Each structure stands twice: as C-alpha cells, then as structure tokens.
Amino acid sequence: MQRVVTAEMDLDLGASVDLIFQIAVAQAAPVSDERLTFTQGDRVYTPTEIVDQSGSRLHRLTGEPGTLEVRYEATVDGTAAANRTSDLETITYLRPSRYCQSDEVFQQARRQFNGLSGHDLIAAVSEFVATSTTYTPGLSQGTDSAVTTLMTGQGVCRDYAHVVIALLRAMDMPARYAACYAPGLRPMDFHAVAEAYLDGAWYAIDATRLANRRSLVRIATGRDAADCAFLSYHGGYVGLKRLRVDARLVPLDAASDPAPDQLAELVQLA
Template identity: 40%
Template sequence: MRLSIDVTLNYAIDGAADVLLLIEAAKGPDQRLLLQDLKVWSDTPLRAVPGEDGIGQRCWLHGEGSFHAEYRATVEILRQPRDLATLGNTPIRLMPPETIPYLLPSRYCESDRLEGFVEQEFGGLSAGPLACALVDWVAGHLTYASGASSGTTTALMTFAERRGVCRDYAHLLVALARAGGIPARCVSAYAPGVDPPDFHAVAELWIDGDWHLVDATRMASSVELARVAVGRDATDIAFMTVFGRATLNQQRVTVTRLP
C-alpha cells in the first residue's frame, strides 16, 4: 500500500509565538518514506526534535503574523494485517518498561474511572480477545458527529455522551484498554477515506509482544495508516501546538491511495 499525502496549513498568529509542528510521517519498520518535503514560511530556522518513544519528529519554529506550512509525502505501508483475537496474554509484571506509562491514566484517558465497567462488562477476557471486544463496543456504542466535542473532551465525557470524532474514539478505546490491563497509546496518522478529510487519531495496543494499530471509527484499516506520532493522549500528538494565540485561515489534508 502506497499513500500520497498533501497538507496545507495557513494560520494567523496573534503577535508572535513559538510553534511545535508535528505533521511529518514517521519512519519505521512498518512504513517507509519514499518522498518527503516540508516547507514552512518562517523568519527562524526549524529545529527538529524526536517524538515520543523516538517515533517521528517534531519541529520547533517561531511564527509571527501569517504562518504557512506545506507538507508532501509518499509513504509505503509495509504492515501486515493481524487477527487481534489470536494474540496471547503477557502478565503486566513481565511487560517491557516502555509500556508502563501506557498502562496508567492520563489527562484525557481516565482509565482508573473505567476499571469497574471493564470488569463488569468484559470480565474473563484478556489480551487479544479483550481488545477485540473493546473495539467492537466503542465502534458500536459511539456515533461519529463532527462538532460534538471540543479540545477539552475526555474519554469519560465521551463514554457518557456516546458521540464524538476520531480523537474521542481513540481516547475512549485507549482508556478502556488500559483499564483492562492492556498498554494503549494514542496515534496521529494519515489515512485515505477519512470523512471529513483531516489529521486522523487512532489507538495502538500492546499485545503479545508488539504494538497493533486499531481504528475504532472503522474508517481505515491498520494496513493503510501512515503513523505520524504516538503519545499518552491528544496532548502528545497534536499536529500543531501554538504557545500563544492563532486563528485558522485554511487547513487542508488530502490522502490518496496510489496504484
């Protein structure tokens, strides 16, 4: 699977502000960058820093007034589909140390508040079978609704409201998985067929020795997701963080499958 990615960002920054940009597809064993070009109109040089867990990279820059960025890439996805239901259990005490932060509650994923629900609803399940049941539950109980949530909406709020956008689906699945003893992290990604076209958020679950991408909105399969960044929740994977104030003028994300 090869994807063509085309992104344009145009914002007006109120005064001047430092900006953290996170829109480049990440290199990795399951995806290869065949072509990549990032252009940012800025008075200061870009400074690249590693992303969470060493996946992808962020770029620091300084913006003043008009801020414009363009990103083009061709990504080859090398990932093979996996049947989560067949994946076995690893006792928490034997999990690698890098998974520990993804077992704990975070700002937008209050997994400790959902432990009782997971035990009551999915008691007896673990690892792959539990992951499948949680994905089915989130997909079946939430309604995708643009504008139904905001930047402050948490997994617990989505659990109560039963509607949201991709970020909310990812937060709730991650929180439920952590509540069930499965390390889970949020992932920003590019995917074809996302409606409306935009930066996409999915979950990644650590089961049976590896990370597995899951899109609870069911807009994209794991073999057509181009990973950008990972983190505990949306705080870590935001495509742009402005340390100041900014107004959106134009934002366009186009992802196309290539023959």
C-alpha cells in the first residue's frame, strides 16, 4: 500500500517569530520520497528537526516579516514498525491532560461503562462517542475540550478523539492522541484519532468513522491536540492565509489496497 501525502500553507508573518511545525510524517514511517520547503520570496529557510520520544518530527525556524510558503510532500510505502512503549509513557497516558480531563468525566465513565474492560471497553466507548456526537465543521473552537464536547454533542475529529481518550483514561486504560494524514477523508484536512493501549499494543479508534484506519499515516503522537498542533508559534503575529491538505492511495495492484475498516476489529495505526 502506497500513500502520497501533501500539505501546503501560506503564512502572513507580522514580525520575527519562532515557528514550530508538525506536518512531516512520523520518524518510523517507511518514506520513499520526501520534500519539505520553507520559502519567502528568494529566501529559503533551513529548519532544525527535533524528534520527540514517540517519533514525532518537529521542524523549527525563525521566520521574518512577510509571506512564508510551506510545502510538504511525501510518499509512504507500506506500514511502519510499532515503537516500543515504555512504562513512563503508559503512566503519562493515564493522567488527565489539558483537553482530556479524565478526572472530570470519571463519574460518567464509571456509571456508563461499569464492568467493561479490554476490547469490550474500547468498542463501547467508540460506539458511544460515534453515536452521541455530531460532526460539525466550523463550529468547534480550538479551546474546546472533552468536557465541552460531551456537553454540546458536536465537534470535529480532534473533539471526538479527546472524548474517547478522556473516557478510556477514566476507566484506567492508557489512551493517547494521534494526528494523521487520512486518504479518503471528506472534507480533506489533517485528521486526528485516539489510540488505546491493550495487551502491549496501541490500537486506533476513529469515532468519526470518516476514514479507513488501515490507510492512516501518523504525523504526531501526544497526550492531546496541544502536543500535536500542525503549527505553533511564539513571539509575534502569524496569520494563516491558505491551507491545503491532501492524502491519497496510489493503486499498485488490487492486493495492496487496504482491507475495509471493520469497526469491531482492533486496528493498529500504520
């Protein structure tokens, strides 16, 4: 299975500003071709690449006033090998975080999912979030959390993931957030899913059910969206003038196409 992923953004920089991007596919992805450029007129920036403990790749640079054009394209062949998970990671992914307040949803989770564990718990949480939340592009705020989404019953992929993570952590199952490229996603954008840790492996949960989990390409992994933002900046004004994201499968032969996504199955992020 081969996937081609692209991201393009034009940024209006009002001053010298520290920029941190997470748009490149994760370190473990089997990339056969990759290009990442940052240009401003005739100037070409060379970023510093920083790789975190989960293999997320951050690219950092100091941009000067003007329009910065960011272009990324990668071809990913096959699936990535799973990274080893440390005891410290599982502890971290049991704790409440900024957007996944598992302590605040503890009572609801314990009442609703009482007696469930393992695969049954994952399936029940996924089904609950899928059926109780309405996908509503444009209405979700960047500061919305799992608690907000449970109250409003609406959101986008990041909100679905946050609710899943918060409920699983409240039930003592480690859960984390993954930003991805998602072939077939409509509307196309950066995508987000939750991952649950069970029997030594991480399994993807996409309660939006808008993309085939078997075709996803990991970008970044963290406690919640705060760890996986495609852009963060410090020290100046940044305006997003244009953003375009695309991800597509390249047909090699019929056997290489991903199997249909059976919602009841445990699927690891490729």
